[in-house]
Amino acid sequence: MILVTGGAGFIGSNFVLDWLRGSSEAVLNVDKLTYAGNLGTLESLSDNARHVFVRADICERAAMEALLVEHKPRAILHFAAESHVDRSIHGPTDFVQTNVVGTFTLLETARAYWNTLPAAQKSAFRFLHVSTDEVFGSLSADDPPFSETTAYAPNSPYSATKAGSDHLVRAYHHTYGLPVLTTNCSNNYGPYQFPEKLIPLMIANALAGKPLPVYGDGNNVRDWLYVGDHCAAIRRVLADGKPGETYNIGGWNEKKNLDVVNALCDLLDTLRPKGQGLYREQITYVKDRLGHDRRYAIDARKIERELGWKPxxxxxxxxxxxxxxxxxxxxxxxxxxxxEYQKWVEDNYAVRV
Structure with a gap:
């Protein structure tokens, strides 16, 4: 069995569904079920005996210790995190608690459990920490993409807390020998993404006839990674990654935000045409996000070279x-x-128009 934290969230649920489709190994799925966790995503697994769901908070050490003792997983895959930059700007406390304190608690629990394992199981155990490219800060147009050796320079409360969690994971390997793996991914998109993120927000607003809010001039650049590709990469890292190493996971798809929105509008014009007009006519420019990073880009050559993965x-x-x-x-x-979500959208975007 493997243990997955945050397995009712966007990337975590896609990973759980993908894992159970392609593996006979069971999943212990631990999720606090905050606003972004949705058991409806996992409805197809309701009768699957290999999917064990437990509602629990990774910050509660006693609960996590009990789960490890009972289920004895061979690996922990740590997806659980507060992840939306705008929410971190409005309320950073939850990000510090979940991303830093939660990861620390999970590491301490995992270390204690790992030290009780017989030699062969101890050697095979892995703690895989799923992180983000945002820990590296912002790039100018001419800068090379982020590599695994790029210095950390987080610019938002979200990215700062993820950077803190990355450093803790690294320290637990260097200090205690815990066999950890860290992945830093670019912007994910795909099924089951909560509609506060760019692509599902734009789809929902377009279909509802609402404005499509684009921050600033729309020229902020992100590398886009399809969530199914991300799941495949994580499986490769878990299987053959070297303990203590980090692996950047990217889609080799740098796009300006405005170009992403335009591409979405064009697809909707074909797949769900309006009675009159084009979806691009709904695009509205709004006040930029505080401290908005200009460009992210991922150099994903290491994972292709060492583990044979590419999107x-x-x-x-x-x-x-x-x-x-x-x-x-x-x-x-x-x-x-x-x-609750609709109120947050109104509060976040009302002040930007």
């Missing part, structure tokens, strides 16, 4: 798959877009 999807194929999924799963979107 299967181009941005165009991945975006088309994503848009079709949202069009065919409107009930899921309606369920997660609760009153």
């Amino acid at each position: 299967a999807e181009t941005f165009e194929t991945g975006l088309a798959r994503t848009v079709r999924w949202y069009l065919h799963n409107q009930a899921w979107v309606d369920e997660v877009a609760s009153g």
Whole structure:
């Protein structure tokens, strides 16, 4: 069995679903079920005996210790995190608690458990920490992409707390020998993403006839990684990654935010045309995010060279798959877009128009 934290969130749930489709090994899925955790995403696993879901907080050490003793996982894959930059600007406390304190608590729990294992199991155990490219800060247009040796320079409360968690993971390997692996990924997109992030937000607003809010001049650049490719990369790192190493995971798809929104609009014009006009006509420029990083880019050559992974999807194929999924799963979107979420959207964007 493997233990997955945050397995009801966007990337975590995609990983759990993907793992159980391709492996006979069971998953212990631990999630606190905050606003972004959704058991509806995992509904297809309700009768699957290999999926064990437990609602728990990674900050509660006693609960995590009990789960490790009972289920004896061979690996921990740590997805659980507060992850939205805008939310971290408005309320950083939860980010410090989950991303820093939670990771520390999980590391302490894992270290104690790991030290009780017989020699062969101890040698095979892995702690895989899923992180972000945002810990490296912002690039100018001419800078080379982030590599595994790029110095950390986080610029938001979110990225600062993820950087802190990365450093703790590294320290537990260097100091205690805990066999850790760290991955730093670029912007994920795909099915089951909470509609506060750019792509699902734009799809939802476009279909509802609402403005499509683009920060600043729309020229901020991100590297886009289809979530299914990310899951495949994590499986490779878990299987053959070298303890203590970090691996950057990127899609080789640098795009300006405005170009992403335009591409979405063009797809919707084809797949779900409006009665009159084009979706691009709904684009509205709003006041920029505080401290908005200008460009992220990932150099993913190490994971390709050492582990043989590279993305299967181009941005165009991945975006088309994503848009079709949202069009065919409107009930899921309606369920997660609760009153609390709608209030947050209103509060976040009202001050920017």
